[in-house]
Amino acid sequence: MKNKNFLTALLILIVMFAFTASANAGGKVYKLGMSLAITGPTSDAGNPYAKGTEDYFKFVNDTKILGDDTIDCTIRDDQYKTDVTKRNFEEYLDDGIVMYLNYSTGSTLGLKRDFDEEKIATLPASYHAGNLDGSNYIFLPIASYSDQLVILAEYVAKNHKGGKAKVALFVHPSAFGRGPVVDVEKAVAAGLNIELVEVVEHGKDLDNTAMLKRLMSKNVQYVISQTVQSPVATMIKDSQRLGLTASSFGEAGKLTFMGAHYTGGNDLIALAGTAAENFFWTTGFNITSVPGEGTTKQLALAKRYNRDQKAANSHNYAAGIMVAQVATEAIRRTKAAGLEINKANLYNTLNKMNGANAYNPYSTTGPVTYSKTDRMGVDMLQIYSVQNGVFRAVGEPVESEYMKKIK
Amino acid sequence: MSANSWLATGNFFTTYKQEQRTFLTSLDRSFFTLFLVLLFGWPLLFELSNKYMLVVDNILIAIVAVMGLNLVTGFAGLISIGHAAFVGIGAYTVASFCQTIGDSHIIVTHFWPVLIIFSGLVGAVFGAIVGLPALRLKHLYLAIATLSFQMIFQWTIQFMTFFNQGQTIYVGRVFWFTGKIGRKDHYLFWYFIILTIVILLGFGIRNLLKTRYGRCLVAVRDNDRAADAMGMNPGLTKVYAFALAGFFAGVAGALHAYVYRGVGFESFTLHESIGYLAMAIVGGLGTLNGSFWGPVAIKFLDLQVETLAETAGQYLPSSMNLATALKPFSFGLVIVLFLMFEPRGIANWWRIVKSYTKLWPFRY
Numbered sequence: 001m002k003n004k005n006f007l008t009a010l011l012i013l014i015v016m017f018a019f020t021a022s023a024n025a026g027g028k029v030y031k032l033g034m035s036l037a038i039t040g041p042t043s044d045a046g047n048p049y050a051k052g053t054e055d056y057f058k059f060v061n062d063t064k065i066l067g068d069d070t071i072d073c074t075i076r077d078d079q080y081k082t083d084v085t086k087r088n089f090e091e092y093l094d095d096g097i098v099m100y101l102n103y104s105t106g107s108t109l110g111l112k113r114d115f116d117e118e119k120i121a122t123l124p125a126s127y128h129a130g131n132l133d134g135s136n137y138i139f140l141p142i143a144s145y146s147d148q149l150v151i152l153a154e155y156v157a158k159n160h161k162g163g164k165a166k167v168a169l170f171v172h173p174s175a176f177g178r179g180p181v182v183d184v185e186k187a188v189a190a191g192l193n194i195e196l197v198e199v200v201e202h203g204k205d206l207d208n209t210a211m212l213k214r215l216m217s218k219n220v221q222y223v224i225s226q227t228v229q230s231p232v233a234t235m236i237k238d239s240q241r242l243g244l245t246a247s248s249f250g251e252a253g254k255l256t257f258m259g260a261h262y263t264g265g266n267d268l269i270a271l272a273g274t275a276a277e278n279f280f281w282t283t284g285f286n287i288t289s290v291p292g293e294g295t296t297k298q299l300a301l302a303k304r305y306n307r308d309q310k311a312a313n314s315h316n317y318a319a320g321i322m323v324a325q326v327a328t329e330a331i332r333r334t335k336a337a338g339l340e341i342n343k344a345n346l347y348n349t350l351n352k353m354n355g356a357n358a359y360n361p362y363s364t365t366g367p368v369t370y371s372k373t374d375r376m377g378v379d380m381l382q383i384y385s386v387q388n389g390v391f392r393a394v395g396e397p398v399e400s401e402y403m404k405k406i407k
Numbered sequence: 408m409s410a411n412s413w414l415a416t417g418n419f420f421t422t423y424k425q426e427q428r429t430f431l432t433s434l435d436r437s438f439f440t441l442f443l444v445l446l447f448g449w450p451l452l453f454e455l456s457n458k459y460m461l462v463v464d465n466i467l468i469a470i471v472a473v474m475g476l477n478l479v480t481g482f483a484g485l486i487s488i489g490h491a492a493f494v495g496i497g498a499y500t501v502a503s504f505c506q507t508i509g510d511s512h513i514i515v516t517h518f519w520p521v522l523i524i525f526s527g528l529v530g531a532v533f534g535a536i537v538g539l540p541a542l543r544l545k546h547l548y549l550a551i552a553t554l555s556f557q558m559i560f561q562w563t564i565q566f567m568t569f570f571n572q573g574q575t576i577y578v579g580r581v582f583w584f585t586g587k588i589g590r591k592d593h594y595l596f597w598y599f600i601i602l603t604i605v606i607l608l609g610f611g612i613r614n615l616l617k618t619r620y621g622r623c624l625v626a627v628r629d630n631d632r633a634a635d636a637m638g639m640n641p642g643l644t645k646v647y648a649f650a651l652a653g654f655f656a657g658v659a660g661a662l663h664a665y666v667y668r669g670v671g672f673e674s675f676t677l678h679e680s681i682g683y684l685a686m687a688i689v690g691g692l693g694t695l696n697g698s699f700w701g702p703v704a705i706k707f708l709d710l711q712v713e714t715l716a717e718t719a720g721q722y723l724p725s726s727m728n729l730a731t732a733l734k735p736f737s738f739g740l741v742i743v744l745f746l747m748f749e750p751r752g753i754a755n756w757w758r759i760v761k762s763y764t765k766l767w768p769f770r771y
Contacts, residue, residue, distance in 0.1 A: 079716075082674070087458055106671060109574050109671075175572060
């Protein structure tokens with residue numbers, strides 16, 4: 001009987017030891033949270049963005065980039081509603097996340113104070129410069145919309161032939177759209193050689209004939225957009241119908257259309273068809289129609305996790321991958337430094353991501369650099385233009401000159 | 408009235424005073440008291456995460472707003488499809504203080520009860536102003552007038568720099584006798600506050616409906632010419648119905664501002680107005696308890712559909728974006744089904760359950 005009891009106790013001890021050992025071998029789990037529009041308004045961008053993030057974190061765990069440690073990133077749909085984003089964020093805080101990935105301009109501005117109170121590093125999908133005002137914990141993945149519009153305006157100033165280029169801005173009626181207008185105006189005041197003729201806040205118009213005719217009557221030659229794809233598609237289709245679209249950059253007496261990150265991509269070509277031809281677009285992400293090492297890896301990742309062609313080739317899929325890459329890199333570096341993975345240490349690691357420590361993810365057109373005074377990741381943006389139905393690179397990635405002057 | 412106030416199985420009033428009692432039997436009063444004890448007591452016994460506490464707070468705020476909407480649409484029969492704008496008026500009253508004197512000013516952080524009441528009063532003023540067309544307009548025409556108020560509100564907020572063009576205006580953390588309310592206790596604190604307000608306003612409506620002013624509302628709804636002939640003033644009644652609804656909405660808006668610690672335009676759009684109307688219909692127009700049932704049902708449905716859409720979004724082809732359609736589809740379907748099969752709303756189910764238990768074991 002004694003022997004039987006002894007054997008039972010021994011067996012229990014062995015089982016307990018085995019469980020403890022396997023738990024240790026499993027490594028640590030780092031919790032992250034992401035809230036974005038998988039359904040509802042802007043879900044055409046949010047859906048592939050979520051897939052990019054999800055796939056990259058799966059890849060990190062599957063290929064043991066962090067060794068035995070894994071990342072558990074909960075991704076929740078907020079339907080582009082700040083109220084729901086707030087609820088998701090509260091849930092993540094209760095779960096003990098160490099970094100947060102957000103989406104829209106509205107919710108980033110709405111929760112900005114919460115991020116600071118909780119001292120949690122946040123990477124939004126909104127590149128609104130105003131996100132950074134009065135905030136220490138928001139890190140923009142790429143240069144702001146302001147930088148993007150000023151870069152396009154600089155491109156116009158450099159490449160326009162004959163006098164001062166007349167430019168109109170076509171913006172979304174929200175902080176997302178209006179934010180960069182002030183910076184473009186400041187750049188013009190600082191000497192950028194363009195004339196800002198008009199700023200148009202678009203509505204939900206199905207026809208832009210009157211607006212386009214008005215712009216033509218004011219001799220506008222360039223329309224730079226800061227909005228989403230559908231209003232741009234409507235505008236450029238109307239322009240094509242009216243025969244107002246320039247067949248090459250800056251064609252006299254015609255309109256050359258340009259736009260920031262969320263105006264372009266394959267979705268614009270799908271919406272506008274041939275009217276998208278010669279549309280100039282800037283972003284900080286590599287795109288699959290300009291093949292390279294980064295896009296090959298992006299497509300391989302999409303294939304590995306059975307994504308359809310639409311998602312695989314979306315620049316928003318690349319953007320989703322990029323934020324996951326930055327988060328993973330911050331965790332990897334913090335871990336390599338022998339520090340505990342927590343909110344404070346990840347925040348400090350991100351702030352040290354500059355100079356020789358700049359991070360080069362494969363998804364972007366330049367290195368990601370952050371510091372206590374620089375909260376914009378990728379400063380070098382690439383200009384693309386639609387040629388024969390696909391976006392092609394125009395020159396090398398550039399950084400805005402005038403944004404440095406007006407800051 | 409039954410001799411035994413505990414075991415009464417029917418209402419046998421012999422005086423008007425008896426009829427006007429809030430609780431018809433002692434059993435009713437006891438159940439209600441027990442229910443209140445449970446409402447106040449459960450958060451102390453079961454800890455709910457901040458996420459769900461926020462959901463509960465949100466439901467309670469919607470209840471305050473829908474009580475107001477029920478007054479104007481349910482009891483007075485005046486269709487209002489701009490109710491979210493009135494809620495927005497309350498929220499932006501708080502936001503205006505924050506913009507003017509700073510979001511951490513003592514008036515915002517310490518005198519918040521005064522600010523909540525003041526927001527209600529501002530809502531009432533706007534309600535009365537918007538109610539003026541009700542003197543001349545009826546039915547669909549009045550609905551369009553309230554819709555135009557919604558549009559004017561949205562336009563004003565989105566284009567005025569004072570209101571940050573609709574972007575979030577921050578509201579500071581409030582203080583209680585115990586000190587500053589931090590994140591940990593924020594939603595629980597507001598739960599108790601909003602619950603107290605819901606109870607006070609609920610009793611307020613219940614009592615109002617027993618007064619001549621309350622009876623005027625119902626009389627004007629049923630036939631304003633007959634009400635006029637009976638010596639009532641239908642015009643004034645309609646205006647004060649809108650003012651009352653505005654007060655409730657204003658209070659709800661101020662509570663929203665404090666709970667979310669910020670005011671942003673997107674919480675007060677036409678879509679939200681339709682949401683409030685749906686809550687009132689599903690709960691039961693023209694009933695007080697319908698104002699409680701509706702928000703609970705619609706918010707609960709929202710949560711479930713959100714989860715379903717999120718799951719569906721991962722499996723359905725993204726090009727078709729079918730998951731996006733799930734929410735408006737289910738929302739519309741619920742309203743249509745209620746209008747078809749239970750136009751009196753959930754409140755009618757409650758009435759049936761109550762009358763059954765009151766008469767039990769007898770059938771009638």
